[in-house]
Amino acid sequence: MRLRSLLFVPADRPERFEKALASGADAVIVDLEDSVSPANKPRAREAVREFVLRYGGQTALLIRINPLTSPEFEADLAALSGLHPFAVMLPKAEGAASVRKLAVSLTPAIPILPIATETPSAIFEIGSYREVSANLCGLTWGAEDLPAAIGATTARRTDGRYTPPYELARSLTLFAAHAAAVPAIETVYPDFRDLKGLSAYVGRARRDGFSGMMAIHPSQVEAINHAFTPDVSEIAWAEKVAAAFAARPDAGVIQLDGRMLDLPHLKLALRLLESAGR
Numbered sequence: 425m426r427l428r429s430l431l432f433v434p435a436d437r438p439e440r441f442e443k444a445l446a447s448g449a450d451a452v453i454v455d456l457e458d459s460v461s462p463a464n465k466p467r468a469r470e471a472v473r474e475f476v477l478r479y480g481g482q483t484a485l486l487i488r489i490n491p492l493t494s495p496e497f498e499a500d501l502a503a504l505s506g507l508h509p510f511a512v513m514l515p516k517a518e519g520a521a522s523v524r525k526l527a528v529s530l531t532p533a534i535p536i537l538p539i540a541t542e543t544p545s546a547i548f549e550i551g552s553y554r555e556v557s558a559n560l561c562g563l564t565w566g567a568e569d570l571p572a573a574i575g576a577t578t579a580r581r582t583d584g585r586y587t588p589p590y591e592l593a594r595s596l597t598l599f600a601a602h603a604a605a606v607p608a609i610e611t612v613y614p615d616f617r618d619l620k621g622l623s624a625y626v627g628r629a630r631r632d633g634f635s636g637m638m639a640i641h642p643s644q645v646e647a648i649n650h651a652f653t654p655d656v657s658e659i660a661w662a663e664k665v666a667a668a669f670a671a672r673p674d675a676g677v678i679q680l681d682g683r684m685l686d687l688p689h690l691k692l693a694l695r696l697l698e699s700a701g702r
Contacts, residue, residue, distance in 0.1 A: 425484060426450050426699065427562060427607050427636040428652035429645045432488075434459035435468035441475050447642035448649060451484035456500055457491070457515050465496055469503035476507045486537060488513035492525055501529055511535040511561045516542045516569065519549025523556040535561035537609070540600065541593040542569035550596045554604040563601035564609035564638065565593055584621055598633055610634040616641035626651040635699065654700045663702070665693035 431449035433440050435456045444452045454475060460468045476485055487509050490496035493516070504512070514526055517538035526536055536559050540550050547570075553563055567579040567590050579590040586594060594611075601608035610629035613622045622644055626637055630651050637648045654662070668678050669690045677686045 426652075426701075427484075427609065429639055429648040430486065430609065430636060431639045431642065431645055432459070432612070435472050435487075436460045436464040438471040438475065441471075443642060445479065445483060447645045449639065449642075449645045450636070450649070451486055451510060453486045453488055453513055453638065455488045456496070456503075457488050462496070465490075465499070469499065473503055473507065476509050480508050480510075484510040486511045486513050488515060491516040492522055504534075505531065508532065509534060511537050513537045513539065513564075515539045515566075516546070518543060518546045520552035520555040521549070523553070523559050527556070527559045535559065537562050537564060539564055539566050540597045541565040541567075543573055544570070547593060547596065550600045551603070553600050553606075557604035557606055560604060560606045562607040562609050562636070563597055563604065564611060565597035566611050567593070584625070602633065607635045608633060610637035612638045612640050613644065614640065616644055619643070619647060622647050623651070652699070654696045658696055659700050659702065662693035662696040662700075665689055666697060 427450050429449040430451040430453050431444050431447055432453045432455050433444040435454045441452075441454070454472050456465065456468055456472065472487060476487070479485060487504060489500040489504070489512055492514070512526065512530065512534050514522060514536055517523065517540055523536055523538060527533065538553065538560070540546060540553065540563055553560065567586060570590070570593060571577070571579045576589070579586055581587060598608045610626070613625045615621060626648050629637055636652055639645055639648055664680060665685060668680050668685075669675065672678055677684055679685070
């Protein structure tokens with residue numbers, strides 16, 4: 425299924441669950457981690473169980489659990505027992521070893537979406553996700569926990585763009601996702617009132633090779649979905665390229681509309697058609 429937009433909702437705010445489902449997001453991430461205080465986590469787990477039991481078969485629900493090293497981890501697993509959400513989001517993941525540890529703990533087996541860049545050690549494990557690609561439904565990154573972990577004052581420049589260390593983390597996640605042949609999911613844009621800035625941000629994400637993005641507010645969903653949906657002109661170009669190569673199956677290079685196109689162009693065309701559901 426398409427994962428253009430993945431909308432977060434705090435697990436201890438069940439009154440927001442229906443609104444999240446109605447937002448138009450391709451998936452809803454119910455968060456048991458950062459957005460829920462320790463005192464509210466037991467109540468949040470109960471709300472998650474009820475929500476997944478009611479809607480798990482109707483929409484893509486992801487549950488962000490607490491990290492593997494957290495004292496809350498085992499209680500999260502117990503709450504998920506017997507449930508069938510679309511996926512489990514794993515924060516502070518540190519490569520294939522983290523995925524394997526979580527995977528053996530999940531009954532039944534559930535796809536995993538790791539957040540790949542939230543600790544310094546995690547940066548050196550990003551390339552290992554291709555070893556566990558069968559367990560993944562995607563790969564994403566975060567720009568909040570890592571600067572806090574290393575004492576950086578911010579991950580962003582004054583214009584909102586990332587500073588070099590976090591551009592590196594973003595790029596490594598992007599390449600790791602493609603190496604594992606799973607969707608690369610861009611991290612959140614925190615200022616949900618700045619829709620102009622969001623539009624530029626998500627445009628860069630699609631340009632660079634991400635196939636979806638996480639959202640923190642329903643107002644962001646429409647712009648994200650629009651950016652990751654090929655428009656009419658893109659689809660028309662992709663169809664022409666695919667048809668031209670299909671007409672000459674032995675050709676490595678073809679000429680189309682005055683341009684020389686080779687197999688990477690065909691790969692891009694097929695990816696566009698796939699994302700458009702063609």
